[in-house]
Amino acid sequence: MKRLGLIASVLASLHLLVLLAGFVAPYDPVEQTRTLPFAPPAHLHFVDSRGQFHLRPFVYALVPDSENFESYVEDTTQRFPVQFMVSGSAYNVLPGLESRLHLFGVHAPARVSLLGTDGLGRDVLSRLLHGGRMSIGAGLIATLCALLVGMGLGTLAGFFGGRVDAAVMRLADLFMAVPWLYLLFAVRAALPLHLDTRATFLLLVAVLGIVGWARPARMIRGIVLSARERTFVTAARGFGARAPYLLKRHIVPQTLGVVLTQAGLLVPQYILAEVTLSFLGLGVGEPTPSWGAMLGSLQQYSVLTSYWWMFTPAIALVAVAISYYALTSMVHERMRLAAS
């Protein structure tokens, strides 16, 4: 029980961080600092150049190295202490409600990029937090679509059996066989350009989810098949219950356990799918950040070998995925124990 609560709270806090991205992130994710491309993570100092200790951590401003214009040195002439609850760039807390309050920041011209900057000088930490919205959101939407269609068709197949079942299962085989990547390319190319890039992306994600209905459908069909034969269902039928009632009161609740565990496995899978889409150029458009778009830059050899802080979205990805898997396996375990 304790471990379940622990995992659940870790997952919840990760989602909360991403939800509160505007507040936690020190900068606007699309703000470019053209003088500081690929700047390394800022060092937080407690002891200054004269050896004096300060309780409040501070940073130095970064300037390009005069000898090697590819790297930066710290300008130790001025300290910039880290302030908390500062006023910064504007963001929307809720649609329509704006705020300028950020958790921490420093005065200009220094920048406290705790995870460095990308090729256009944008703060990686801010993009990581805001990008989580896109990526986790994509995972949730795709999972929802896959499960809705999968539940619908799987329940149908399992409940009515016979020819309906065979037809649905053949359809499922078909959907698992066709390479749907081309469909995504085609949909993207066919969409009008005037749609918001965010809307286009979410549409692609929904399509991705919908075509992935086959595997959940199979599992749900299996459950429904066995549930249909259970004694209480036969009894209810004997009492004259019709199909909708049976489905609603008896069959579907049986499937919920499987649906939940499937959801727990599908969400990280679709977050990963978003990364693949971005690698292939089908991701969300600039300048909106997403983890896939940020990892996409690692395909360039120069970025892969020189700027280790560009890997941080992978760490975030892994953390979220592990939490989901751990939660799922724990819930699965408890359900099994409860059933036996």
Add this chain to the structure above:
Amino acid sequence: MTVVARRIASSIVMLFAVSVLSFGVLELAPGDFFIEMQIDAHVGSQTVEGLRTQYGLTQSPVVRYVQWLRSFVQGDLGFSLAHRAPVSTVIWTRAANTLLLTVPAMLVTWCLALPLGIWIARHRNRWVDRICGGVTSTLVALPDLLVALLLLLLALRTGLFPTGGMFSPDANELSVGSRLLDLGRHAFLPLCALIATTLPAVVRHVRASVIEAAEAPAVQAARAYGIARTRITSRYVLPLAANPLVSLAGLSIATLLSTSLLIEVVMSWPGLGPLLVEALLAKDVHVVLSASMLASALLVIGNLAADLALYAVDPRIRV
């Protein structure tokens, strides 16, 4: 036997449906193979139109599909516009190269995953289980592309392994033994990448099925009887756990040609992957169709083999 015959018939229908869908989806995307030439300032649009007519791209999609279907059932896989050669000359060597990678990877994966999964299941909920759970979760969560890129980086930094390709440039002058060694050195990293991306999921499945099978009443009864543990595992647990695992093995066979796609592209392994990606981007329709048909055929074979194996292994299904 009629069961098998019916399955084969429905598989053929499915392959046909796959071809129609693939073709339809390809047609949806605008542009064709020769449109790339239009952006070359030296080539006039009449030349491009002439080429289009010559290769039949101006005909309606239905006509083109029927033409392809007719030649396909006669064994002619079509003509590759990119290579200006029949598809069959291009696709079979590539498919063989891919299998050269995926078959050993699959064998190694299963030979490692089965004992590992059983062993972890036995030590369920102890620290061994937790660590392995964490490692497999991490590997499953990492995008395949990232794993491949990291391995490539490793090759570059250490210089121990070649950074791409299947043979060294002077491979023809080596003896047979050295050539095999050369092949091995080139295949090592792609194999590692492939195993790293498929092993964790299989281990997790083995573990889950074994745990579930171990809870069965028959196994509990056997334990109560005091039967030795190894005997329980081999005679009771494994046959029970076999059902989902056989399906998974069938899926492994079915995806033999598609799992290594990204890894082949990143590591310049001359398999089906780079061919398919380039054909897709270039809209080389016949190559894409042939590759999808090949992959779908393998899927059908894999599923059929799995179902047959299941029939043989699990007596409950025969009833």
Add this chain to the structure above:
Amino acid sequence: MRLIGSALLVALLSGLSVNAAAPSAIAAGEEVLVERATSGTPGGRLVVALRAEPRTLNPAAAADAPSREVIGRMSGDLIHIDRATQSTESALASQWKRSTDGREYTLSLRKGIRFSDGHAFDADDVVFTFRVLLDERTGAPQRDLLIVGGQPIRVTKIDEYTVKVALSQPYAAAERLFDSIAILPQHLLNDAYEKGAMGQIWSVATPATSIAGLGPYRLKEYVAGQRLVLERNPYYWKIDSTKRRLPYIDELVFLFTGNEDAQVIRFQSGDSDVLSRASADNFAVLARDQAAQRYQLKDLGPSLEYNFLFFNQNDLSGKTLPQVAMKQQWFGDLGFRRAVSRAIDREGIARLVYRGRAVPLWGNVSPGNRLWINTALPRLPRSVSEARAILTSSGFSWRPDGQLLDRQGRPVSFTIVTSSTSAQRTEMATLIQADLKELGMDVQVVPLEFRALVDRVFQSFDYDASILGLGGGDADPNGEMNVWLSTGSNHLWRLGQQKPATPWEAEVDRLMQKQLVTLDYRERKQLFDRVQTIVAEQLPFIFLAAPHILVGARADIGNFQPSVLDHYTLWNVERMFFRPELRTRR
């Protein structure tokens, strides 16, 4: 005797056992070309990594860069452009005369030359080549290059070693026409041509004995998906100052990789010896490791390529694109385009996208084209306030929240489409998006798959703006006719028109046609300067930057003289050699 000595030397020094054909002895009566470059040491194998697999070895069918790269080493042309000087020199044609009216050229071919399979070369092969290329059935990409004044050129045989080329009108850069037009062997290709199969012949899998050419190398072996090996052409018609037959290097191996990054990785790990056109980012990575490694890197300065942003000004009367049509009110307004041009941070693009290895552009000719650039073009610095002033005088205004509105009060918003495979152009678009935000314009960047992009720009016209790159061919303005002529197939901002839509386009047409037939360089330069001025004023393309050419090669390669013209590194491959005193063990 000398040959045996050199061969022994090579075997001792290199330790490689390369089974390449030894050069044949020079026959009496063979008119070879003497290269007065540094004499070098024969032997060795040069490995080059290609970005993609070549699609064909047929010079009359090759449209993609990897194919042309390989074919270029296997074939010879009549008159060649020396990449170092950018001017013409004699190749298979030892000399030529131009008639006084400039419509006829008489070329004298070298006598006693043989193809790589030993068969003799004469005027029949030349006539055959041009007949094949000009035949519409072949569908050769070079066909349109050979159409002057609406008429194809006529090549006729005078005698066994003399041909006459007749043009329908005097043509300024006629000599340059012949560069890279590979002379085809009639004895091998005549049958295929008669049967109408020229488009399908000589695929990469063709056996080596069926292919012959007049270049420094000939086909040895092809392994699908992995590599293509060329070996020395024993009959190559160039010799060095010591009367040794070129090329020096025994074998050329082309490795196939998937993309530019894989190409760079192979170079850095030592698998390949020459790197052509690295991107600025990869160049920086290589430069960092240069001290420890054994390769030389060169930054050759700006290329001839130009990248630009352009707006859709096509005539949409035949199509139903109401949204685009509405926005064309802005795109057609010169003030709008000038404001956009003033607001773009070109220095930022050069610094961020190309790591400083690019030059900002305000015209269609890059500084890399020394002979033709108009140095008097104004280079207006970035100024958002100026841009705003221009917008105000064009009738635009701003909402309180900063959004730009047009005369009718509609918010100004449009999309820029780029190719999803070009990370650099997408980055440029992102920078421009932020720049134009300061003007209050709402810009979206949409990366599309390349074919979808080309379809929109050339066929459906369903786009607002796009970023593309052109140029990079020959330095001569004639190569750009299709872009600047209003009926040209690359007149991207307004395609498919029968006559020029604006007075300035009519003027550009007149100037380009005139410089086509003017034979004096200075007069042509004046005409083309005027074209550049008009284009820079009217801004059909808003020019952004020209990237530098960045190349690399092993440190022990001699005669490595890369140039900004295609082919950047291997154009003089017959003169390249491995220097034994610098040789390191592989």
